[in-house]
Amino acid sequence: MTVAAPAPAERQIRSILVKGSQRLEPETIRAYANLSPGQTYTAQTLDQALKDLYATQLFADVQITGADTGDLVIAVRENPVINRIILEGNKRLKDDKITPEIKLAPRQIFTRSAARADVDRILELYRRQGRFAARVEPKIVQLDQNRVDVVFEIYEGDLAKVRAINILGNTHYPDGRLRKEMYTRQTGGLLGFMKSNDTYDPDRLAADQQKLRAFYLTQGYADFRVVQALAELTPDRRDFVITYVVEEGPRYKFGTVEADSALRDFPNSEVLAKAKIQPGAWFNAKQVEDAVTNLNEAAGNLGYAFADISPAYNRDAEKRVMNLTIKVAPTPRVYVERIDITGNTATRDKVIRREFRLNEGDAFSALRVKRSQDRIQSLGFFQEKLEIKQTEGSAPDRVVLGVNVEEKPTGQLSLSGGYSSLERFVVQLAVSQNNFMGKGQSLDASLNWSQYSKSVELGFTDPYFLDKSIIVGANLFRRDYRSFNFIGNNRNTTYSQTSTGGALRFGFPITEYWSFGGRYSLSNDKLSLDKNTFYTNGTCNPDLAGRYLCDEIGTRLTSLIGVSTIYDDTDGLHPTRGQRLSLSQDFAGLGGDVRYLRSRVDATKYRSIGGGWVVSLHGEGGFIAPLQKSPGPGRDAIRLTDRFFDPGLRGFDIRGIGPRIQRRNYTCTDSTTNADQTVTCNAVGFTDAKAITTDAIGGRAYYMGRLELEFPVSSGLKSLGLRPSAFVDVGSLWKVTQPNLSDYTTICSRAATETVPADEIRLAPGQGINCPTGYARIDGYKEFFLGNSPKPRLTIGVGVNWVSPFGPLRIDIAKALLKQPGDDTKLFSFNVGTQF
Numbered sequence: 001m002t003v004a005a006p007a008p009a010e011r012q013i014r015s016i017l018v019k020g021s022q023r024l025e026p027e028t029i030r031a032y033a034n035l036s037p038g039q040t041y042t043a044q045t046l047d048q049a050l051k052d053l054y055a056t057q058l059f060a061d062v063q064i065t066g067a068d069t070g071d072l073v074i075a076v077r078e079n080p081v082i083n084r085i086i087l088e089g090n091k092r093l094k095d096d097k098i099t100p101e102i103k104l105a106p107r108q109i110f111t112r113s114a115a116r117a118d119v120d121r122i123l124e125l126y127r128r129q130g131r132f133a134a135r136v137e138p139k140i141v142q143l144d145q146n147r148v149d150v151v152f153e154i155y156e157g158d159l160a161k162v163r164a165i166n167i168l169g170n171t172h173y174p175d176g177r178l179r180k181e182m183y184t185r186q187t188g189g190l191l192g193f194m195k196s197n198d199t200y201d202p203d204r205l206a207a208d209q210q211k212l213r214a215f216y217l218t219q220g221y222a223d224f225r226v227v228q229a230l231a232e233l234t235p236d237r238r239d240f241v242i243t244y245v246v247e248e249g250p251r252y253k254f255g256t257v258e259a260d261s262a263l264r265d266f267p268n269s270e271v272l273a274k275a276k277i278q279p280g281a282w283f284n285a286k287q288v289e290d291a292v293t294n295l296n297e298a299a300g301n302l303g304y305a306f307a308d309i310s311p312a313y314n315r316d317a318e319k320r321v322m323n324l325t326i327k328v329a330p331t332p333r334v335y336v337e338r339i340d341i342t343g344n345t346a347t348r349d350k351v352i353r354r355e356f357r358l359n360e361g362d363a364f365s366a367l368r369v370k371r372s373q374d375r376i377q378s379l380g381f382f383q384e385k386l387e388i389k390q391t392e393g394s395a396p397d398r399v400v401l402g403v404n405v406e407e408k409p410t411g412q413l414s415l416s417g418g419y420s421s422l423e424r425f426v427v428q429l430a431v432s433q434n435n436f437m438g439k440g441q442s443l444d445a446s447l448n449w450s451q452y453s454k455s456v457e458l459g460f461t462d463p464y465f466l467d468k469s470i471i472v473g474a475n476l477f478r479r480d481y482r483s484f485n486f487i488g489n490n491r492n493t494t495y496s497q498t499s500t501g502g503a504l505r506f507g508f509p510i511t512e513y514w515s516f517g518g519r520y521s522l523s524n525d526k527l528s529l530d531k532n533t534f535y536t537n538g539t540c541n542p543d544l545a546g547r548y549l550c551d552e553i554g555t556r557l558t559s560l561i562g563v564s565t566i567y568d569d570t571d572g573l574h575p576t577r578g579q580r581l582s583l584s585q586d587f588a589g590l591g592g593d594v595r596y597l598r599s600r601v602d603a604t605k606y607r608s609i610g611g612g613w614v615v616s617l618h619g620e621g622g623f624i625a626p627l628q629k630s631p632g633p634g635r636d637a638i639r640l641t642d643r644f645f646d647p648g649l650r651g652f653d654i655r656g657i658g659p660r661i662q663r664r665n666y667t668c669t670d671s672t673t674n675a676d677q678t679v680t681c682n683a684v685g686f687t688d689a690k691a692i693t694t695d696a697i698g699g700r701a702y703y704m705g706r707l708e709l710e711f712p713v714s715s716g717l718k719s720l721g722l723r724p725s726a727f728v729d730v731g732s733l734w735k736v737t738q739p740n741l742s743d744y745t746t747i748c749s750r751a752a753t754e755t756v757p758a759d760e761i762r763l764a765p766g767q768g769i770n771c772p773t774g775y776a777r778i779d780g781y782k783e784f785f786l787g788n789s790p791k792p793r794l795t796i797g798v799g800v801n802w803v804s805p806f807g808p809l810r811i812d813i814a815k816a817l818l819k820q821p822g823d824d825t826k827l828f829s830f831n832v833g834t835q836f
Helices: 026-033 043-055 095-101 112-128 175-179 202-218 268-275 285-301 349-353 366-378 715-719
Strands: 015-019 059-065 071-078 081-088 135-143 147-155 161-168 225-233 239-247 253-261 309-316 321-328 335-342 388-392 398-404 411-420 424-436 441-450 453-462 471-487 490-509 514-529 554-568 578-592 596-610 613-626 660-665 693-696 701-710 722-734 743-750 759-763 776-786 793-804 807-818 828-832
Touching: 015 026, 026 043, 026 071, 043 059, 043 071, 081 095, 095 112, 112 135, 112 147, 161 175, 202 225, 202 239, 202 285, 253 268, 268 285, 268 321, 285 309, 285 321, 285 366, 335 349, 366 388, 366 398, 722 807
Parallel strands: 015 071, 081 147, 161 239, 253 321, 335 398
Antiparallel strands: 059 071, 135 147, 225 239, 309 321, 388 398, 411 424, 411 828, 424 441, 441 453, 453 471, 471 490, 471 693, 490 514, 514 554, 554 578, 578 596, 596 613, 613 701, 660 693, 660 776, 701 722, 722 793, 743 759, 743 776, 793 807, 807 828
């Protein structure tokens, strides 16, 4: 900047010449300077012209000469135009986070003051991230036509950690105890690398002060205050040292606790009973706050939607007591004036409205509002955090209930694949609509295929048939299942079961939480064995399949009628409170080929214990009573395919517990045998465990219990659908007639010829191992019946549910602590693409 030469006291401008302009017209520059020929001027006039020109921020340099002659020359050097903005070195903060904070932009005029302001804004972004050592250097790359590229070179630096948290003035609680109440943690420690809250955050510093105050108020220190909070950056600008200066004050107890209620049907005695605050106990502000919340809910249940309940304190500093009076102001009983539903575009109003436990004109009840909210949430059509809001109506005794829903997709067309540790590869093709035509009806069709099961199913359910509280549904199905056994670690298919049929069902509520339902199903079940594997000469060979499987082959028709009653007051799809109880009985015998009575009970209790922790206790059991005689010795009255098989104990493989038959092969060299559990042939004995064949045959009774603790997770993990938990499972499966077992040291086999039919001779222990002439000798086997015991199996483990992009995923790691002979344990299991 060049200061103009001194001018005479007042002279007249003869001419104005503009030099150096490139983009701006000379007339424009003269207008910015507020100078024109014929105008009188002084030194102050020219100084003001310089200031006005610089104020436009269009010029890097301005000079005004010729003040002594009146022929003024305005020489300018224009600021360059920005061609583009470039960010370099930013990795922790991406361009889309920084760019909105930069005010400089392409095709704008570049000024150094604007660049410095942008640097400050970028640095502020990094400070919010805890990177106080960040540096930003703006650089200019000159281009032709007075254009520039503006480059912000960023050195992000490390996160500024909290090296130490010091507390001064505390006498009743040590520093370590108070640090536990804070969000912020000191850096370091054995698991320091896992911490995310040991970085400096000014907002967290303010929240920590509130946490300290809240803690002291729960311990009786009503006068506690944080006198000062200092955050000092270390000289290397890498860490912070935080110091709190506190003043604890005296500790108070509750003095008198009284109520002053102006509501006739909410008397003082009831207010005090629900407040549950005892005189003489240490003062606790959180307890008072919770009491007011509970009292508001109680008043709401009486119809007072806008109850005015507040605590009044009378402090006696000399006696160190806090006298409390809970005041309930007069307020009218409220009635529902209107129910407003917004946000639903696909779902019809009546689908939501019929879940309300209040109607327009009803007396207000906070309990019914909460129940309505739970029922709407349980539909599964809307967002997770749904809330029914209360606003004042047209009069003081009127309330408007409003719910703004955010619909989720309820229809799905999917072709998905997955891998299950139980069923190997799984493919699922499913078309489903849980809110068909916006009426709340369910329509679904599915095709599932895996190595051991296949199914096709069509179903329809109307939860409000003819707009009445009656559930009506029907489905058709075809299911193919191939059972398997293990020879060592190899899984081998045994029998195949196909079921074809359909079912009708209905249900209706008895009370708000209790419902009743009935059903009828008709299915044709066929159990078969592969003839190439298990048949000899057109007949099932017990040496290959086992006599118990040969006895089960055939087709049977099952006609079943059943009833269930369910009590459920849980609070949504992923319950955190409440209980669910189900009792059901099925009678097979209304026609068909089988007769039995099957009873089951299933109960679960959920409870939130605060802080995102949810504990659940689950128990279930079942029993099948045969209503027909056994088909013969060694055969159970309940056929194989109707028994219970898998109680769902994690830590055991599928069908890993319960009655089973093990087959062990003999290895004999002469006729010396022994018929006890450790059968040997000339001391060679059974082959090792890899030659053991195990078949699960199910049972008529089972029980299973589970104690599970769901862990709290961050909001980010919760939004991903992650729900980790730890669990303990206990259960058993038993009660089946011992099948006919085989024990042959040698099998002598003769092939068929034109003159001699095929034949087999089985030699039992004590009959030697030598075959007649013309027969080939095969080492025999012995079958054992195991697992038919009600003794508990016990497992402990951890798992996680994840609603993944590939479908629901469940992962479990469980260790069996108690097991029975023959049980098949499994440490790790997971399922993808199937429901859990």
